[in-house]
Amino acid sequence: MSENAFRQNCGSEALIDYYGPSLPFLFLDPAEICQLNGIYLPLRKYDALFRGNYLASHVSCRLRQEAASHRPRFTDLGAIFSLPLELILEIFEHLHPIDLYNLTRSSKSIRALLLAANCAPVWKAVFQRHPDVSASPPGVSLPKWVSMLFGPSTCDKCGHPEAMIDFAFLKRLCNSCRDVHGVRQPRFRSYLNVNNKSVYEEDFRDLVRVSYRYDAMVYPSARGYHGPQLYFREEVEERERQIRRFMAAIDANEPKAAQKYQEFKTETAVFVSESMKCARTCDAQCGMIYHGIQQRQSELTQQWKRQLMSLGHNHDDITRSQEDIHLTLLELRITRLTKKTFKRSWPAIQRALAPVTGKRLVRERRIRMEQRRLRVKALYQAYQRSLDPTDWQYVPDVGRIYGIRTIFTWISSELEDDLLVEAMRDDVPLYVERYGAYGRRQLSRIFAEQHPLLDLDKDPLQVAAAVFECPLHLPINDKSVRCTALIGLEDASLHFDCVVPKNSDLKAEDFDPEIKFAYSLAGFKTMEHLLGLLGLDPYTTLANDLETLDARFLCMVPDCRQFSGSDKGRFAMTLKECVSHAARYLDHPPQSFEPLSEEATESVIWQEAACSLSHFSKFCWSCKHCAEHFVCPVPRDDAITHVKESHSVADPVENTDFFYTRWKNNQQRTPYYLPLDPPMTYRCSQCFEAGNPRLWDLERLKAHLHDK
Incomplete structure (x- = not known):
């Protein structure tokens, strides 16, 4: 930047005069600074074919x-210069302008001859014979013009x-x-x-x-x-x-x-x-x-592409590496496709193709593996359909089936389907059996450690005293889900995936002390206390029977953290929810749970039935006679209708003709809250006789009776 330009851009003469002496590079351009410090830009920006005077x-x-x-x-041109000067100049008139330029650079004597004034007609004749060469601009002599056209760049x-x-x-x-x-x-x-x-x-x-x-x-x-x-x-x-x-x-x-x-x-x-x-x-x-x-x-480049395809290279690889092939040919200054140039440039072309070919092979392998996983998934689903419908929710996920040694080998290779069919017939049932046996054996060992002297006629994992916690879904760490305590084998079986090792060669006798179920003492004590209030024994009551108990409880701990900031009251919990609540809040003793009265329990159950279920709880019913609802369970009424129409069962029975599908940590119902200091409530005698046990406050009851 010149000094005048800098002064104009700056706009302050005093500022320039003040700072100018202290800034030595104030009026220098970047190129001048590079030249003063010996800094040179890269000499080569273009490809080899365009670097010189093309x-x-x-x-x-x-x-x-x-x-x-x-x-x-004629290769010996030295004899020409033995001819008379007139003949030499006449011969020069038949040359191309670039030939005259090359002659001027061959020797001083020829240069002096061609640049002499008497050779001006020769230059004019040469340009007249070659009109394809542009005429010189005004004020430029022909020798100088030729030097500009054909000189070094x-x-x-x-x-x-x-x-x-x-x-x-x-x-x-x-x-x-x-x-x-x-x-x-x-x-x-x-x-x-x-x-x-x-x-x-x-x-x-x-x-x-x-x-x-x-x-x-x-x-x-x-x-x-x-x-x-x-x-x-x-x-x-x-x-x-x-x-x-x-x-x-x-x-x-x-x-x-x-x-x-x-x-x-x-x-x-x-x-x-x-x-x-x-x-x-x-x-x-x-x-x-x-x-x-x-x-x-x-x-x-197109010729090279055709040559590579004739050699058997993949068309997509050649298309994707076309730019690299083009740059390689430019760098090597290859202008023709011959045997010699092919041999010279073949190693560089192979290096250009190698990354693209490698990526394609990886992509094809990934697609092939995904297709084979879908094939395994379809066969595994067919195997699941052949099982009892009540066992669908307890078999391992398909991701574990991918890890079985024989199936993993088939997915990762290009072997035929015979190996897959054999593995699905022999290895998958064996793995499913080991998967369930590993979880059951671990639960039995943990329960026996807590109750070593207990001798039950029933399976100890089926009783209500079998209260466990999943190592990956601990109630104390999970505040968003209410039912996180695992009561009985069926609840715990849903979490076998959390404790069973990924090793496909696992055995039921193996035991991993790092990842295992834990017995919930707080949950067991709460279970024992609440069942005692109902006149039941946790060692004789089955875990599946807890769902049929029409009992509701309230946690009476002041300022309970689960209900902090809520002005609705306290959540009316089932017995299983109380066990999970006690396992989550260890400072809540069993005596902090109080049962509701018979009238209040009937009203709460009626209110719960009136509330809409969550999406997962609503679509959780399946037929037990066929695999119609294997992929998509349906609402309870739809399952009953299916059993009646498809299997000719006049009066379907739950757990015999249709069943409820369990999910991990499923929130089954909308919470219903009871105020701690409720006003006086009344019951409509007409509705109670009709099977409606709802409780009303006085004003709403009057409006209700008026509508009657």
């Missing part, structure tokens, strides 16, 4: 192809190797130098205003050449001439000085100063117009060559 490479390649078709060919300012000639400025500028020595379109007006406000006129742009290139190696297309514009800083400053002198002469009233100024603008505008016309022609020619190289490389 215009000269294209012309030379075309001339070599034309020369190869000419016969005979090195920056005129810093020597960077990637800088094609800019036909607007007739300079080779790399991307860094374009920013340093150019003025962008948005800064053009401000730049002129900073230097001399009187210089800027509406037609000043017609007096300077403009470049539409966005890169040092790429030329604009027809659409590119509507993009960002770049002006050459030195030319802008030179025009500024020239116009300033004309303005000074006009202000001094010098003779014909205004006329000379108008002639200057006219001549300069014509020069700029002709230069830009030539620049557009050359830009179009170089742009076609650039895109032609890209097109040939794309065609070469």
Whole structure:
């Protein structure tokens, strides 16, 4: 950034004068700082085919192809220079401009000969014989023009190797130098205003050449001439000085100063117009060559794709790695597909294909494994359907079936279905049996440790005294679900998945001390106390019979944490919910639970029946005679209707013709709260005789009787 530009952007002369001496790089451009510190940008930005002067490479390649078709060919050209000078110059007239350029670089004597004034007709004749080469712009000699066209693509300012000639400025500028020595379109007006406000006129742009290139190696297309514009800083400053002198002469009233100024603008505008016309022609020619190289490389990539497919490579792999193959061919400068180039580039092509092929194989393996898992799942569901419907909820999840050694081997391999059928017939029933035996043996061991002297005629895991806790669903850690204490074998069987090891070779005798059920002493004491209030014994009462007890209890602990902040009262709990509550809150003794009166219990049960069940509790009924409801259990009424219509059972019986499907931690009903200090309530005698035991307060009872 120049000092004047910085002063304009900053807007405070005092600030600049104060901080300027302490900032040594204040007025330096990034490129100048890099140059002072020896920091150079990467030399190679483009692929190998575009790094040099691709215009000269294209012309030379075309001339070599034309020369190869000419016969005979003379390899000893030294005899030509023994001829008279007139004949030598006449021979030179038949050469291409790039040949003359190469001759000027061959030796000093030939260079002096070709650059002499008497060789000007030779240069004109050469350009006339090759109209495909663009004519030189105004003010540029033909030898200099040839050097611009076919010379090395090195920056005129810093020597960077990637800088094609800019036909607007007739300079080779790399991307860094374009920013340093150019003025962008948005800064053009401000730049002129900073230097001399009187210089800027509406037609000043017609007096300077403009470049539409966005890169040092790429030329604009027809659409590119509507993009960002770049002006050459030195030319802008030179025009500024020239116009300033004309303005000074006009202000001094010098003779014909205004006329000379108008002639200057006219001549300069014509020069700029002709230069830009030539620049557009050359830009179009170089742009076609650039895109032609890209097109040939794309065609070469397509040839490689066809060659790879003929060798048996996967079409999707080749398509996904097409860009990598293209870049590999560019890096190796491969322009043709021959046996030699194939052998040279084959290792690099294989490296480009390897990651894509590996990802495809992984993806195909994952899809194949998923398809095989679905196959195993379908067969496992067919096996489950063959079991007693009441056992569906206690068999292991299908994820454990995937882990059986033989089935896992089949899923992970490409073996035939015979192995799967054999494994499903032999290994799955054996694993299901071991799965249940492991959980039952662990429960029996834990119960025997707590009651070593107990001798029951019944299965000890079926009685109400068998109160357990799941290690992954401890009541003390789970505050969101009420029924988390596991009472009896059926409740605990739903949590076998939490304690049974993932090892498919497990045995019932194995025991993992880290993950196991725990016996709930607090739950057992509460169970013993509440059953005692009902006149029952926990060692003789079956766990399944607890669901049929029409008894409700309240926790009378002051400020019970389960009901904190609730103004509805206390939750009327079943016996199983009281056991879970005691296991969750260990500071609540068994004596803190009080049973409701017979009238209050009947009213609560009626209120609970009137409340809607949760979705999971409503759709939990299945037929016990068939597998109709294996996938989707239905409401109780639908299950009864199915048994009547499909199995011709006139009066279906629960647990005989249809049954309730248990779920882990299932919230079966909507909580019903009783106030601790209820007002006086009444019962409608007419409704009670009809089987409605609801209790009313006095005002609602009056309205109810009025409706009657």
